Amino acid sequence: MKFFEKYLMIANRSVLIALLAAMAIIIFSNVVLRYATNQSIEWAEEVARYMMVWLTFVGAGPVLRYGGHIAVENLQDSLPIAWARAIRVLIAVMLTGFFIFIIWYGLIYVDRVQYQMTPTTQVSMSWVYASMPVGGALLLAHWLIIVRDYVLTRTFASDSHFDANASASL
Incomplete structure (x- = not known):
């Protein structure tokens, strides 16, 4: 599992870096040529707009993995541990369902367009809309890797590449 996890992150990061670099080059070149x-x-x-769509969906998985999405946690902070875990189980089930929903309806959209x-x-346009099921699959893969630790202790993966506090102290 660690082998899969390692190469999933390498591939995911590489695609994100390539998309962002290509977008920057295209937009910079266009601005220079225009002026x-x-x-x-x-x-x-x-092309830059569609690359941004892909960047958003492909990047959502690593952000989820490291706890970077907005979350309201006051309720589970105020509850006893058992109740907080129960809420996290409900959240885990709902997120898993949502990711499956994104994949399913993303495939329908890819077919329709x-x-x-x-x-x-x-x-x-199916190439643009393909970002939705691909991003949903990546979200689901990252989620399944971290869901156990999230439910039991509300912890996320840690990595200095995604930790703003760690890179700020360097």
């Missing part, structure tokens, strides 16, 4: 030559890359804004083309690049 230097008064011409712009026609497809730059569209397969013949719709993007305005500038004329690529099937």
Whole structure:
């Protein structure tokens, strides 16, 4: 399991880095061309927008894994440990269901928009909407790795790459 977990994070981070780098290069190049030559890359804004969609869905898993999403925890902080665990079990079941829902309906959307083309690049919108089931699957994979520790002790994975306090103290 640790082998899978390690390579899942390596692959997930690599895709995020590649998407962000490509977006930055495309947008920077477009801005430079616009101001230097008064011409712009026609497809730059569209491609960058769709890359941002992919970045959002692919990045949601690691953020969940390290407890980076917004959460209201006052109720479970005020309850006895057994009741707090029961609430976390309910949350875990609901999140698992939601991630499965994202995957299922994402696949339906991918199928429905397969013949719709993007305005500038004329690529099937199914490539854009595929970010939803892929992101949902990554969310589910990351969630299943951390759910036990979350339910039992409300702890998340720790990693200096995702810990703002650890990198600020360096």
